[in-house]
Amino acid sequence: MFLDLILLAILLAAVSGLPGLVMPRSSVWGERIAAACMAVAAVAGLAGVVGGLRGAGGAACGFPWPAAGNGVVGLDALSAFFLAPILLVGGIGPLYGLGYWPQRIHRRNGRKLRLFWGLLVAGMALLVIGRHAMSFLLGWEIMALSAFFLVATEDERKESRRASWIYLVATHVSTLTLFGLFALWRSATGSYLLEPVSPETLRLGTRHLLFLLALIAFGIKAGMMPLHFWLPGAHASAPCHVSAILSGVVLKMGIYGLVRWLALLPVPPAAWGSIVLALGVVSGLLGVVYAIGQHDIKRLLAYHSVENIGIILMGLGIALLGRSTGHVGWVVLGMGGCLLHVWNHSLFKSLLFLAAGAVVHGAHTRQIDRLGGLARGMPWSAAGFLVGAVAICGLPPLNGFVSELFIYLGLFHAALAGSAMAMVGVPVLAAIGALAVACFVKVYGTAFLGVARTPAAAHAREAPVTMRMPLLILAACCAVIGLAPVLVAPALDASTRCWMAGVAPGTPAIRGLAPLGGIGALGAALVAGLAAAAVLGRRRHAARRARPAITWDCGYARPSPRMQYTATSLAQMIVGLFAPVLRPHVQHPRVDGLFPAPVAAHSHVDDAVLDRMLLPMGRRLANSFGWFRRFQRGLTQNYMLYILIMLLVLLGTLLPIRAMVERWLAR
């Protein structure tokens, strides 16, 4: 019954963009129908998710696909857990799109965007309910390809085309690794079904290989350092609500894959937990450090996704460590932190991207240093961004704090029991928190506070109500999870139990291990205290109005917007501290003479993996294969000929030559 709701949601999502295709480009009904379809799909699907989390998923359902026997889908708590963000963000995105990407302005690509949005959501939902390699891969490829078309929505821009091609290459490396993974799984277990196997079935070497392949394939998708290289470009050049779903939800499919595979593989060695934890530490720290160096608000948010994936991986690492050493408490805390951070990140990162979309919509630029003072013109979007910023920094009383608290507690337990990686993890997580605060002070303070730095920013107007509604929904979710974490405890318990199924049937509840009531009550007390103080202060000062004045600038009477501290200057000290890793390019201008000519200074931070390793390597490879061009004639017949020759050669190697030789010798 609940699985049927999910299947209905998938179907609705998949067809949501089709009516728009048959309507004229000038019609607004296509986008309205799509938004309604996605909203209904989200509501139906979320009802199914609630059932799934209660453990009422029902029997698995086969769908006929002759090429691979039967593709099987089923709904368990883990699937339901990951379905929730897919459906929520997938459902409110088209609503946001009504205001942000209206058909009457974006006639050329609006229909394409909505078609692939629906397919993306359907693909991801299919992927998480897949119980068979084929249905998993089907969902995976639908997701990967529709994400490609979404990144390339504005394919007339060179930047978008470049980002989408890099993304396509990366995602196919990931898919190819998945082929290897499933082939190995099939040969080791004799089945394409994704079900836990007994420890005797898999030899240790096979298990290691499966883990490594899964780590690479899903790590690329999740944007784990150093496999994140495709991520900043792709997320920055897509339309903002697409960035929201790419960052908030699509990355989580990598995490889902990893979590699901680790549930399938029996008895993880302790080294796996340490490896995942170490990768989490690296991704978390470098992600936030790179984010601080960015000037483009969307690129900055994209790097923050790398950071948050790092935090999620730290939780997963703790859970793995607990599983291999038999500490069930670590598993509950680590898995609770990992899973809750998946939800939290999908909420606050979508919120931030959607609020950034409102900024782009209003001020027509993504450069933080060209914004300023937006909180006056667009107070709702500014408030939404503030909620997202406080949440992503992991500060109480919002949701980011709750999941980070679980991970901290898990790390503390593991560190006190002598796990070396966990000892590194505690101070690194603290540093990540402080760096995230620095980064979001930079963005929020520069973009939304102060005075507008450009006329465009000064004239920015608040986004329409269709764009504000999604912000409100997401911000409310952030606040609810932060103030009443007990509400999500059953979902976390069900999913953790599902992950541990067959290993430790009686896993304890997260409620007994983490102070859910305590942080909820203290957070509520903080909010109530602040609200009371604000009311009191307002009442007291209602009588005596505050005197307006200009900002104090050492007695200077006419401060100008250009005298404000810029985001670049704000980040300069931290970029300097991490200069050996970031290697920022700084161009200092020469100023000489009594009346120097106007000069400009530049500074930017390249991506270490893409710009400093992959691209130069690719260029060198391309140069050294220059001789290969003589085979490139540009004639289709030529290429067909090559294919024929290749096939003949392959067939030749398949000939039973050895048997023939033996037979000949025996004669």
Place this chain on the structure above:
Amino acid sequence: MIHLIIHLAVLLILPPLLLGVIVKTKAWFAGRVGAPLLQPYYDIFKLMRRSLVLSTTTTWIFRAAPLVTVSTALLAGLLIPIGGGGAPLTFAGDLIFFAYLFGLARFFTASAALDTGSAFEGMGAAREVTFACLSEPALFFALLVLAKVSGSLSLTGMLLGTTGAGAAHATAPLVLISIGLFIVLLAETCRIPVDDPTTHLELTMIHEAMVLDHSGPLFGLILYGAAVKLLVLGTVLLRVVAPFTFGRAWLDWPLYLVEILGLAAVIGVVESIMARLQMRHVPYLLVGALLFCGFGFILLIR
């Protein structure tokens, strides 16, 4: 109940006196009479009665920041044991809540600084958020040591549990993290050698630069919040350095008062005999704190 009332009274009333003691100590070193011990109280009361001057560039964030500073500091004060007994509020993992409350205050203070659109306040905000990136890991290393020594994950358990029988081998780590925590305390409460609260040159300030535009009651709240933060962090340090209690409330409270005022005097001495570090040297000092705390932890688990 009585303990709770005294706890609240000390937390609410005592903090400005610490500022008075520091100023008096500095005056004594300089051979001056100095301001009265209670001068910070007079200042705060006077500021609270004055009217506001608000920069035309500011939004509600600017007015909210002082409230956030004070309320987070007071809430943090409810999580730590003052005097002999435990904290009014305690649960496993409250140490993380404690640390992140200051993060929340930092977020709002620095944002409020940027709200004014002044380059000086931006500079102060940049310094504040940068230095916190170094002092936070040091603080968490120290918390790890305390958790390991006491075997507890709540602040009350950690800060009152370092005198047990099993803690004898932990003396060296505790000494190391005391040094680290003292540096973190000086940095977080904006004292010399990291920051000079009495400087008159905007370019060299950290915390003071961030609050240049706050006036009247808002500035009074900021002063008071800073004093509460000094009391709270100072109490944490005291419980590590001198974890002794008599087990009798009527002796423990006076002992605590002597200790915390003594700590303020020590800070005054440090401020008198040291110069403020060059801004580019501050990170070295904070990395030093991180090293002290980190080596303390390594000593403990060897």
